[in-house]
Amino acid sequence: MMKQKQWLKCFALAAGVTFSSMSMAAGTLTVSSPQDPGSWDPIDTFLVNWASVATNMYDGLTYRGPDLKLKPALATSWKISDDGKKIRFALRKGVTFHDGEPFNANAVKFTFDRLLGDEGKKGPQRSNYSAIDHVAVVDDYTVDFFLKAADPVLLTKLAGYGAMIVPPKYIQEKGEEYFNTHPVGTGPFEFESYQPKVGITLKAYPNFWGDKAKLSELKYRFISEPSTAVAELQSGRVDMVIPPTIPIAMIPTIKNDSKLKIMSATSPTVYALRFNTKNGITKDERVRKALIYGVDRQAIIDSILGGQAEAIASFQSAISFGNDPKMKSLPYDPTKAQQLLKAAGVKPGAQVQIDIRGNNATFNEVAQAVASYLQIIGLKAIIKPYETNVLLNDIVPAGKTGAMFQQSWGGWTLDYDNTAYFMYHSGEKWNPYDSDPKLDQMLEAQRSVTDQAKRLSMLQEIAHYTADRALEMPLYSENAIFGVAKRVKNFTPVPDSRLRLNDVTVE
Known part of the structure; x- marks a missing residue:
């Protein structure tokens, strides 16, 4: 009996199809x-x-693989102007969407007009691409991106999430709701x-x-x-x-x-307990710092996470551009914690609610350990688990959390901007409580800096500033x-x- 591959090859030759073209x-x-x-x-x-x-x-114009190196995808090459405000992309020819629609410059323009327009307003991705002013078609396989300001992370952003190229005709004919549940890409x-x-x-x-x-x-x-x-x-x-x-x-x-x-990789994913800085006892910076002093995070890492995590001092991992390896978090000091709580007028037995994603068993253990440490410094911690989508879509963005809430963040661009802007800039979905004009200015200023050494310093300054304000209790980065x-x-x-x-x- 012929092996299956031999039979298929014979069938293909008989049908006039070259074997190399067969899937x-x-x-x-x-x-x-x-x-x-x-x-x-x-x-x-x-x-x-x-x-x-x-x-x-889906594909983006660029692609970043497991080796974390940026490669051409739907764009075969690109050229950045001297001032960083224009990028010309040469597009890949002969590509079709899954519905047979051709990929071309019009699809790229449609994708970004949609992302930066009314439809994009409804989702969380648009601010990641706010440096883009508009996209112009040069010819069928050439597009120009005109930027309001240079964005040193844009090429990486184009490799994921909101920048994935979508089919114009399909979406226009089928509608947005249909596309949500019947996706088409390349x-x-x-x-x-x-x-x-x-x-x-x-x-x-x-x-x-x-x-x-x-x-x-x-x-x-x-x-x-x-x-x-x-x-x-x-x-x-x-x-x-x-x-x-x-x-x-x-x-x-x-x-x-x-x-x-088991297979694992060093991950940019970080975990923290963020604070409600607008309401309740955590409105007071002294209380937020007391909570950080009151929890031995390294002991939690050692006892619960089994060597699959590292302590963090800011809300980013060691492989994030913007991380300062010399930065130290507030140490475990329960006496200092109690002193700060007393100075802030917090009475023993005060309640602190911790909102978490209910499906993460490991983090549930971490939260239980945090609650135990807070009890030692005189607080009553209540853990409230939510179904993940409910917490992320209904509770956090609406500012309906307790004093502390779980935030897990991938930081997939490996650049602190992708985390910090979403977490700390006024009006962002993941910042329902805090508004700090100085921090807003710092976040906006670094986005247009192309000198990487200068920008690294600016991002590290943001990390120190947010830590000084104790906007979250940094916990750990966990392996994937x-x-x-x-x-x-x-x-x-x-x-x-x-x-x-x-x-x-x-x-």
Whole structure:
């Protein structure tokens, strides 16, 4: 009996099709993701769990892979003007969207007109691209980006999230709501089906412009409960569990299973407990500093996180441009904490509510430890878990949190601007409480500086300033931890969880 590949080759030759042009995609990879983003439109989201799926469906003008190096994608090259205010992109020819619509300069202009216009106002992505004034079509495969001011991070931003190129005709004909649940891009996998809160299925796109998918199908199941996700991995019903699902305590269980392995990468993802600076006792900076002094964060890292995390002094990881390795956080000093609470007039037994994402078992342990430390300095900490989408979409942006609330942030550009602007600038979605004109000016000023040494100094100054104001309790940066079946081959764990799986195979 002929082997399958030989038979296919003979069939192809008989049909007059060259073998090299045929897709040999085979096999299904099933991935457990902890969250359904709720919309697959690039401008509707900031979520890492969106990117872990959608990076397979969409392309940007640029691409950043697991090696963190920026490469051409839908743009084959670019030229930046001397003043940094104009970028000319040469676009890739012969690319089609999954619906057959051609990719060209009009698609790029449509994407950014939409992102910077009324539709983009509804989502969280527009301010990331605020340096762009407008996009002009030069010809079918050349576009000019005209900037209000130079943006030294823009080329990286164009590799993800809101900058993913979308199909004009499809969206105009089908409408925005339909596009949310029936996405179309130019990536190696195309949309097949979506069941909200259950899963999404993609299939190999045979006309992809780059290295075609080796898998025939890619399934994501939305499993929020970590123990369930790990059980499904052990049973073989899923092949991979992606961050931030796997609790540290369950790593040995996976390592001890002969069919499974743990893979991890240094990650830009950071965790903090941010403060309500507008209402209640945490309106007082002395109280915020007391809470930081009152918690032994290093002990929490050592006892709960098992070597898979590092302490942070500002809300960024060690691989973030803007991190100051010499910066120190406030030390554990419960006596100092009690003195500050007394000076601020906070009475023993005062209540502090900590809002967290309920599906992160590891962070739940961290929050319990924080609550215990706060009890030692005389406070009563109440932990209030929320379903993740509720906390992120309804509670935090509306300013309805307690005194402290969990913030986990990927910082996927590896540049502190992408974190700091969203966290601290007045009016931003993730800054529902604080307004600081001086900080606003600092954040805006660094965005137009092209001298990297000067800009690094400015970003480090922002980190020190926010720490001095105690806008959050910095906790740790955590490795990106993947649980993977050994039948999965050619998978590289990525620091930012933006999974591109076209080279992956399954045995």
